Amino acid sequence: MRADYLIAALASGAMVAAVPTKGKPNPPKAVDTTNPWVGKVPFVNPEWTGKLSTTYKNFLKQFDVKHAMRTLQVKQISTFVWISRLSELSRIDDAIAEARRVQKKTGKKQIVGLVLYNLPDRDCSAGESAGEFKSEENGFNRYKEEFVKPYAEKLAAAPDLTFxxxxxxxxLGNLVTNLNIPLCAGAADIYREGVAHAISSLQYDHVHLYIDAAHGGWLGWNDNLPLAAAEFAEVLRIANSDGTTPKKIRGFATNVSNYNPFNAKVRENYTEWSNSWDESNYATSLAPHLEAAGLPAHFIVDQGRVHLPGARKEWGEWCNVAPSGLGPRPTTNTNNTVVDALVWIKPGGESDGECGYPGAPRAGAWHDEYIQQLIKNADPSVYKLF
Known part of the structure; x- marks a missing residue:
């Protein structure tokens, strides 16, 4: 998954996007008022931790006992479960069953992180993570009926859990900056209507929705911030166009599958002209534009992987960046009032595509050599024992 960031154009203020023109935004009145992450235990996905068993064994084969033991600690950390194809809908059932088991055993409320990712003409600016639906092949109806509908039904049937x-x-990030790409321009209406449909379909009190808001190096430029808020507001207007009960979202997710630090220890040279030079600053920069559009300014920030200082020369380097490490352990202690939680959305070790790191496999495939370097370079909080 990637985007063509057009960094030079964005830095100079030369925009390639247009603000949606389908009527005045009418965002919902109903919003979540309580941080859903507080007081709950984030779900640990056994599918991901099972893959780390290979990493553990590989460290032992290298006589690296230190990082083998650290891998066992990583296996205790929550990651999101990605549902990106019809064949992966069963992952929801597996996650629900495991979360219920743990919740019953521990008596502690579980919050299960999921990604809904299967729009027609997906990944319009790159294709490394192109999906299974095509708009010219009845893709939108299939997305609604075969993907979103069962997705929603599974969550509706688990009100004892939080999602x-x-x-x-x-x-939506592609619609803010990449409408000069024909596939993105052609997919614009389907993207807006698809996300709006997902919002409308997942209106349950135990389900908290975060619209993807790209990251600070993409939408965080001063000229892009109001365009992003307008795009998000347009999607909420579509979701509410049926005139029924107002549709609610909790907020927005940033840095999904990217490498930006939440609090940068070193300010990289390529961030010089941006106020959104790390993800905390991006959330703070975007928040007032969201509020002005009537949207909730709440964020979760993916810190599953964070690049080390000097690892890349521009934000546009997005694929299997090295050297990188596992980011801060998931937490609600963010020191930023608009950020609900730091989370690991992209599971470390799953490749971004056949690019970046030498020998990287196709997008989503397991890359054990890569997760080994993430473990070796991990944020110190990852190995703090609780």
Whole structure:
């Protein structure tokens, strides 16, 4: 999954996007008022931790006992479950069953992080994570009936759990900056209507929705911030166009599958002209534009992978960036009032595509050599024992 960031154009203020023109935004009145992450235990996905068993064994084969033991600690950390194809809908059932088991055993309320990611003509600016639906092949109806409908039904049937759902990474960000790409321009209406449909379909009190808001290096430029807020407001207007009960979202997810630090220890040279030079600053920069559009200014920030200082020369380097490390352990202690939680949305070790790191496999495939370097370079909080 990626985006064509057009960094030079954005830095100079030369925009390629247009503000949606389909009527005045009419965002919902109903919003979530309580941080859903507080007082709950984030779900640990056994599918991901099972893959780390290979990493553990590989460290032992290298006689690296230190990082083998640290891998066992990483296996205790929550990651989101990605649902990006019809064949992966069963992952929801597996996550629900496991979360219920843990919740019953521990007596502690679970919050399950999920990603909903299967729009028609997905990943319009790159294709590394192109999806299974095509708009010219009845893709939108299939998306609604075969993907979103069963997705929603599964969550509706589990009111004993809490869910945090990230909606369609990269999609709306592409509509803010990449409408010069024919596939993105052609997919614009389907992206807006698809995300709006997902919002409308997931209106349950135990489900908290976060629209993907790209990251600070993409939408965080001063000229892009109001355009992003307008795009998000347009999607909420579409979701509410049926005139029924107002549709609510909790907020927005940033840095999904990217490498930006939440609090940068070193300010990289390529961030010089941006106030959104790390993800905390991006959330703070975007928040007033969201509020002005009538949208909730609440964020979760993906810190599953964070690049080390000097690892890249521009924000546009997005694929299997190295050297990188696992980011801060998921927490609600963010020191930023608009940020609900730091989370690990992209599971470390799953490749971004056949690019970046030498020998990287296709997008989503397991890359054990890469997760090994993430573990070696991890934020110190990852190995703090509780």
């Amino acid at each position: 945090a759902v990230v909606l369609e990474p990269d999609s």
